[in-house]
Amino acid sequence: MFRTIFNTVVIAACFFILTALHAEAAGFKDVPKEHFAYDAVLWAQKYEIINGYSDGTFKPNEMITEQQFAKLLANYFELEIVEDELKKQTTTEIWSDEFYNSLASYGVPLNGYLHNSIRSQPVKRGVVAQAIAHLADAQQNLNSSIEFLLEHSISTGQNPKYENRDLQKFFGSTNNMTRAQVVTLLYRMDSMDFYYISDDAEAIHKNEDNNSLNERAIEAKKQLDASLQQNPSSSNLWNGNYRYVYQWGKGQYERNARYVTISSANSKDFYVRLSAYDGKYEGTTEGYAVITSAKKAIMQESIKGNRCIIEFEHLNNAIKVTEIDCSAERKNGTNFSGTLRKQ
Template structure:
């Protein structure tokens, strides 16, 4: 009986360490994302879910400003809407076309830069990204009202504090911050929404 208990205990210990090793083996080692990086778990989640990849040099560039096309693609890859398709006969080969086309069809806020070289991706400020997120929840507010709405309903957190000023709408949005916002959104809703055609005024729950 004692021998049997010993063998069972040994087996449990082996299974624990094997499971622990397997979990760590699944992590993608990135040269510029340290073990104590504030967004490490979110970045690993996004890679595991095939939402984003690192760069060929095994860097992730978490502090690089996220492009609008990239941001919209991350949002769509996270939610995997049933009416989204990568196949479109009108696509001339631009990787971002299916994503931006979907955003336009959902009436989301999209900046169209004119007279830019092919493949150009405009960098997003935090306020612009908030407007896209608010649209994706089925609302149509202006940029500042979008921020107030998202903060009030816990869809996002501010950069300094949870006030309009603390959100820092003019600051550039980094790749790590973009994933953090999108992951938080995904934890609160499971389906992307179309934005109404008409912009309305948001009535905040509290003055901030």
């Protein structure tokens, strides 16, 4: 009798210890406790709103694409999976299709319903605001969506000099967002119990007018502010997320890596954000690269005004990056040359 009780206590204790160890080990190796989004990322992981990459990272500081945001949004609001499928102009099936199908059925304002190329581009803060406010509060335009987020301290402004002068510029509606920033925003939503779907969104989902999924998607995109609407073009071939990782050991710092996000491409230039990881050294550079030919571009300086020469060559589903001199911008990783695959 005593041995049975003793064994039960021991097993229970072991289970408690293992559970505690598992809880401590949860998370991602590139989101340390001192990271501003640490609690938000743990919360999102616990409720299966997010998942990371196969190497155990979350890449919190990478620009979030519209399709990544679409997945987070559908998971957060637990949107119903629909049987209908969008008839895309880009016919190739990709992993985000099921999320866009669901979001279209609720009339959520997004750009990438019919084009895979747009889905892979960084999502703008204004699009995030309109999509969330539509689902949570039935807001119909950009200004009211921003006001909803600001009034409830879900998000903040980025440009104080425009406060009380220009709401959209104050909020930074055309700026990109990182993965960590979006997760933090949803974390704040949850803390204030904003996880119910608005009546307007539910009515679109019930679809008493029998509109097709494509009709609802097209109407949803029209709700986006004109400053946020994106359409495919040949120059957008540059846009996207690219990565290169070389792991020479098992340790967290035993690797070389480059993560590049290209956005806002036009016929003359594009905006680039390059994150470099060389062992324990890391750094991020942002700036505009001038397109010099159909497949080549060069960045001469960072947005800080520092000399930073990086050459880019557009390849098939990849880019070649050659760092010539960024010593004024960061001391490490200025001699990298290699091919980054599009994600």
